Amino acid sequence: MRHGQTLPDDDRPLNWRILSRLWPILREYRWRVIAALACLLLAKGAVIAIPFLLKHLVDGLDATAGIELAPLLVLGLVLAYGGARFANVFFGELRDTIFGRVTERAMRRIGLQVFRHVHSLDLDYHLNRQTGGLARDIERGVTGISFLMRFFIFNIAPTLFEIAMVAGILLLNYGPQFSVVVVVAVVTYGLFSFRATEWRTRFVREMNQADSISNTRAVDSLLNFETVKYFANEAYEAGRYDESLAVWEQARRKNRLSLFTLNGGQALIIAIAQTVVIGLAAWQVRAGAITLGDFVLINQFMIQLFMPLGFLGFVYREIKGSMANIENMFKLLALRPAVVDAPDAQVLDSTANSVSFDNVSFAYQEDRPILNQLSFTIEPGKKLAIVGASGAGKSTIVKLLFRFYDPSSGTIRIGGQDISQVTQHSLREQVGIVPQDTVLFNDTLFENVRYGRVDASREEVENAIRLAHLDAFIARLPDGGDTLVGERGLKLSGGEKQRVSIARTILKGSPILVFDEATSSLDSRSERAILDSLAELAREHTSLVIAHRLSTVVDADQILVLDQGEVVEQGTHTELLRRGAKYAELWQAQQSRAAGETAPIAVLN
Incomplete structure (x- = not known):
């Protein structure tokens, strides 16, 4: 039923x-x-x-x-x-x-x-x-x-x-x-x-x-x-x-x-x-x-x-x-879940770290398609960014990769294995994510980071905290890492919660990393520091970045521009700017907006 x-x-x-x-x-x-x-x-x-x-x-x-x-x-x-x-x-x-x-x-x-x-x-x-x-x-x-x-x-x-x-x-x-x-x-x-x-x-x-x-x-x-x-x-x-x-x-x-x-x-x-x-x-x-x-x-x-x-x-x-x-x-x-493991589901190969979408289409409702025959491949160790306006289907790609939903048609593969034919548990072990909205457990800061890998040692947790540039913040707290974050992490700011989420994902150590607007709640200085850490971390991982701010993906090996569920452009940051099409329009719009936001500050100074 x-x-x-x-x-x-x-x-x-x-x-x-x-x-x-x-x-x-x-x-x-x-x-x-x-x-x-x-x-x-x-x-x-x-x-x-x-x-x-x-x-x-x-x-x-x-x-x-x-x-x-x-x-x-x-x-x-x-x-x-x-x-x-x-x-x-x-x-x-x-x-x-x-x-x-x-x-x-x-x-x-x-x-x-x-x-x-x-x-x-x-x-x-x-x-x-x-x-x-x-x-x-x-x-x-x-x-x-x-x-x-x-x-x-x-x-x-x-x-x-x-x-x-x-x-x-x-x-x-x-x-x-x-x-x-x-x-x-x-x-x-x-x-x-x-x-x-x-x-x-x-x-x-x-x-x-x-x-x-x-x-x-x-x-x-x-x-x-x-x-x-x-x-x-x-x-x-x-x-x-x-x-x-x-x-x-x-x-x-x-x-x-x-x-x-x-x-x-x-x-x-x-x-x-x-x-x-x-x-x-x-x-x-x-x-x-x-x-x-x-x-x-x-x-x-x-x-x-x-x-x-x-x-x-x-x-x-x-x-x-x-x-x-x-x-x-x-x-x-x-009740029966809509997404279930296949009867003969295999464990996903732990060394698999390439990702490919092959003619993937999806709709939450039949009369409202979200993705339309989407195809792309992320080679092992590479960083692919997906950008586009709100509602273009960027976050839906993440949900399909984690197999929260199955595509209406097409195939998603990791390391050549169809994810519909592997166990959901092994799939989600291989993919780490920093979500746009971070919700924490009503526990200590330290335990919320450890949730990325519950059997991790204290040294491993502390290392993840340093890589996420969370150590300075924790050092200022009276109770340090033992500070309770409150229900859903309400005692922390949006940026602090996002850094906890980043530390948690670093600790998980998955070969494939997904960043869904991972720095959207950070100020420019914190964003730059964390982007540097993530860039260093991504050298050994396959990365999928969902971004609204184009400034965060200029170093991506490949950028896809999504519009109404279809790829309308793809290439590197430089190539896409040179073409002067959709991506270049988005870039110019965001640069103008950023200049407008800083202008009043310059006048006051």
């Missing part, structure tokens, strides 16, 4: 997906599951023994029953009653403790699976995702799976077993009238609970959707707080957030009222059944058909029966709620 499609609003395939993912974990921890089930049986055995102990104890204390128990026997029954109570709680807690490891491992495995799956999805998905809602859907989905594992195994089946046991005991010992009332009550309770829960599940979905929307809006606003401040739109953002909270509040109200209806109906069914059973028992005591101990036993069984029955209703409601919660998570897992 591709993203953008939705699964049918049906829980049955969702159940199957859950079980198929949980079964390997249950099988791996089968001895823990067996031990937990043994504790469950012991706990249930203690529960069933309690009413019988009470019956014999009451009959032994009832002078009218004609049964007189020895003091030691009475003491034994009392101690046995206390032991059964303790055993019920103890084995229940032991069961949860033993099975907790299985539940925690399932949450970890599935959480990791979703995390990896989201990273495997293509760029188009990530450009359209809503981070806040996505995080909330994953959190609720993983929690819902934990609930299903615990309660589906240890509550639903055991409760049904207990109901059958109680109905059988009442039938054999006290006649069909008691068991008939129990069976009718359980069936009525079950039908009402299932129907009412199905009815209110849509309110749970509405509430979760509203919760995700409000969370997404809050996260989006906080991530862009600088923009909010620039335009003084705090009140506007608060108003939008309040609108989403109002929808969430309304959904919560509907959910609460539907829950009141469900709980009220269940309580009425239980109250009627218990009243009828106790009334029958009281009548038979008065008639002398059963003893006072039997009355206590029946009453205790009804209490013990309807407590798990009430809990069964809760469990079913929560299971339906969990199904609604994990619905979006399984839709997410059902």
Whole structure:
């Protein structure tokens, strides 16, 4: 299923997906599951023994029953009653403790699976995702799976077993009238609970959707707080957030009222059944058909029966709620990336460093072509620059080289290997990039540089920092390389972030380097220093430079001028100026603009 499609609003395939993912974990921890089930049986055995102990104890204390128990026997029954109570709680807690490891491992495995799956999805998905809602859907989905594992195994089946046991005991010992009332009550309770829960599940979905929307809006606003401040739109953002909270509040109200209806109906069914059973028992005591101990036993069984029955209703409601919660998570897992490795994909040759585009065409939308039969080759160790106006398709070339998208037609090769036939991981290991927009992790400066190669030594990281001319800046910081850069690197300027990105790429040490407007955020002095370092670095690498400022690519071995997805000129800087065509026009325009920007400074000086 591709993203953008939705699964049918049906829980049955969702159940199957859950079980198929949980079964390997249950099988791996089968001895823990067996031990937990043994504790469950012991706990249930203690529960069933309690009413019988009470019956014999009451009959032994009832002078009218004609049964007189020895003091030691009475003491034994009392101690046995206390032991059964303790055993019920103890084995229940032991069961949860033993099975907790299985539940925690399932949450970890599935959480990791979703995390990896989201990273495997293509760029188009990530450009359209809503981070806040996505995080909330994953959190609720993983929690819902934990609930299903615990309660589906240890509550639903055991409760049904207990109901059958109680109905059988009442039938054999006290006649069909008691068991008939129990069976009718359980069936009525079950039908009402299932129907009412199905009815209110849509309110749970509405509430979760509203919760995700409000969370997404809050996260989006906080991530862009600088923009909010620039335009003084705090009140506007608060108003939008309040609108989403109002929808969430309304959904919560509907959910609460539907829950009141469900709980009220269940309580009425239980109250009627218990009243009828106790009334029958009281009548038979008065008639002398059963003893006072039997009355206590029946009453205790009804209490013990309807407590798990009430809990069964809760469990079913929560299971339906969990199904609604994990619905979006399984839709997410059902998405398939548009770009996948070929079944027989090879590892890209680590010595390959030539790049060629052969008649490559591409369009994000069919009616809006971006590249049209683009062809060029970068020889090993050479530097090729691509220039052109905004929207000409320069950055799209980078996305295709990293295989974030596949071309509509044509072939891209590295070292003669078609990149669609090699693994994406090996491809991206061979290509380093300094992007136009650098986003850093909320970690230290040093660790952000080390991200280029996470197993690099401290000396290697420091060398990359020097080559990127970042060492002087770090030396001025109170905490040096241990300075936290803030969320998305907001504590650094644009130029400082770009130098971190350059250091990160230098550390990666890939044979092919891509610079996508790599110095766009630097001042002229810093730009010159970094260009000198990059020129030295590029001697041993194949370089692709995407540039808007032509002054940064005058030393390129080859320059392509791109216009509306086609190469309209190519050559060296000198050759293109001599022709006096498109490149020369761009050069003259930029030189005039630069002269105009410096003129006021000269006057002031």
